[in-house]
Amino acid sequence: MMLPLGRWALGVAEAVALGSEDPYCQVGAVVLSERRLVVGTGYNGPPSGVELDWSDREDRRLFVIHAEANALRLARPADTINGSLAVTHFPCGPCVNLAAAYGIQQIYWRNPPDWNTYPREPIDRIAHTAGIRLIQA
Numbered sequence: 001m002m003l004p005l006g007r008w009a010l011g012v013a014e015a016v017a018l019g020s021e022d023p024y025c026q027v028g029a030v031v032l033s034e035r036r037l038v039v040g041t042g043y044n045g046p047p048s049g050v051e052l053d054w055s056d057r058e059d060r061r062l063f064v065i066h067a068e069a070n071a072l073r074l075a076r077p078a079d080t081i082n083g084s085l086a087v088t089h090f091p092c093g094p095c096v097n098l099a100a101a102y103g104i105q106q107i108y109w110r111n112p113p114d115w116n117t118y119p120r121e122p123i124d125r126i127a128h129t130a131g132i133r134l135i136q137a
Contacts, residue, residue, distance in 0.1 A: 005036060006108035006137030009086030012038065013067075014110075017088050019043040022064065023054050027089050029067035031075045031104075034082040042070025068095040072102050080104060089113065091134075093123050100130035108137045 003011075009030050017028030020043040031040035044067045046052050052060050068087055072080070081103035085091075089111045091099070099107060107127070127134050 004137070005032070005084065006086065006135055009084065009108055010088065010110050010137055012041070013086045013088050016041045016071075017043050017067070020045055020067075021052075021054065022060070024057055025089070027067040027087065029071040029085060029087040031071045031080060031102075032084040032086070033079045036084075037079075039079040039083070040071040040073070040075030042067045042072070042074065045070070066092065066095050069098055072098055075102065077102055084108065086137075090118070090120075091123065092118070093126050096123055096126045096130065096132060096134075100126075100132055104132060106133040106135055108135050110137060112136075 009032060012030045013028040017026040020026040022044055027044040029042050030038055033039050044064050046063045052063055054060055068091055082105050084106045085099050085104045086108040090109045090113050091107055
């Protein structure tokens with residue numbers, strides 16, 4: 001029996017997240033083409049060649065590139081039109097906007113943030129405006 005796409009893709013994203021050095025939150029992402037082929041993977045981390053002081057949780061946030069951005073930058077835009085993105089954590093607004101720029105149609109996610117710190121309504125609004133479905137899987 002084949003796993004549903006979201007569950008399978010999130011399993012891949014969880015494996016990719018293990019590449020992150022972030023001791024506070026390891027995030028993984030996988031980009032799938034419309035034909036469900038993996039066209040990009042990424043995890044959260046600093047730009048190449050940048051060493052971070054991981055002990056300063058607030059300062060490191062200034063430099064960490066999100067998993068979604070790292071995954072999308074590896075994908076060819078022609079392969080992402082009508083595709084999917086799976087990310088181990090609920091995406092932030094800028095990452096939903098970036099996914100929209102690549103033509104992503106749905107974002108699968110598993111782990112919710114602290115909704116008081118990261119309210120969902122603005123992100124749902126961005127996704128709705130961009131025509132992206134946010135699917136907890």
